[in-house]
Amino acid sequence: MLMDQEKKGKLFVISGPSGVGKGTLVNLLKIKHPEIILSVSATTRKPRPGEINRQHYFFVKKETFLDRVEKGKFLEWAEFAGNCYGTDTAFVEENLNQGKDVILEIDVKGALQVKEKMNTAILIFIEPPSMEELKSRLFKRKTESEEEIQKRLAIVQSELNQKNKFDYIIINKYLSPAYSELEKVIYGNDE
Numbered sequence: 001m002l003m004d005q006e007k008k009g010k011l012f013v014i015s016g017p018s019g020v021g022k023g024t025l026v027n028l029l030k031i032k033h034p035e036i037i038l039s040v041s042a043t044t045r046k047p048r049p050g051e052i053n054r055q056h057y058f059f060v061k062k063e064t065f066l067d068r069v070e071k072g073k074f075l076e077w078a079e080f081a082g083n084c085y086g087t088d089t090a091f092v093e094e095n096l097n098q099g100k101d102v103i104l105e106i107d108v109k110g111a112l113q114v115k116e117k118m119n120t121a122i123l124i125f126i127e128p129p130s131m132e133e134l135k136s137r138l139f140k141r142k143t144e145s146e147e148e149i150q151k152r153l154a155i156v157q158s159e160l161n162q163k164n165k166f167d168y169i170i171i172n173k174y175l176s177p178a179y180s181e182l183e184k185v186i187y188g189n190d191e
């Protein structure tokens with residue numbers, strides 16, 4: 001039998017269209033379960049007001065990002081609405097090897113790359129209740145320009161078309177039941 005410290009952690013990948021509420025769900029998870037490890041991605045996107053380097057993202061130049069791609073540092077990476085985003089392999093593996101569960105909050109293309117590399121990863125798709133609701137959330141959060149929102153909306157259908165490749169689909173109509181479902185997927189029924 002494996003000793004506790006030899007037991008690997010589980011990798012959970014939370015994905016879904018921009019504006020669906022992934023970030024809110026993940027923030028709640030971190031508040032309720034501070035021990036859970038959230039991977040901080042690298043991105044070439046400019047920080048939004050209030051975003052802190054190393055806490056929300058590692059904000060890097062495109063050349064730095066591409067250098068890391070070339071050196072094989074990313075477990076997965078993808079271009080999303082004109083910017084690059086990637087997950088650091090070493091960070092994820094170190095934590096999993098220490099028996100800690102790790103959460104990735106990444107786009108759909110990235111999630112599917114993770115599954116190909118690590119088929120034990122648990123993929124969770126957060127689905128909007130409707131396109132109308134998603135649009136309204138994206139406009140209300142006021143973090144992107146109109147042009148940026150249109151770029152994000154243009155890819156929603158292709159993202160929704162991939163949802164059946166995920167292990168779980170959670171519809172985020174109301175935050176509280178969606179959060180409970182997410183918690184159940186991650187922690188089972190021992191809550």
Ligand code: 5GP
Pocket residue numbers: 016017018022041042045076077078080085086087105106107108109110111
């Ligand atoms: P945002 O610009 O709104 O912070 O993120 C845009 C999209 O990129 C979101 O769907 C977010 O989940 C995704 N994303 C964030 N980090 C990563 C990453 O490391 N890899 C991939 N593939 N997507 C990411």
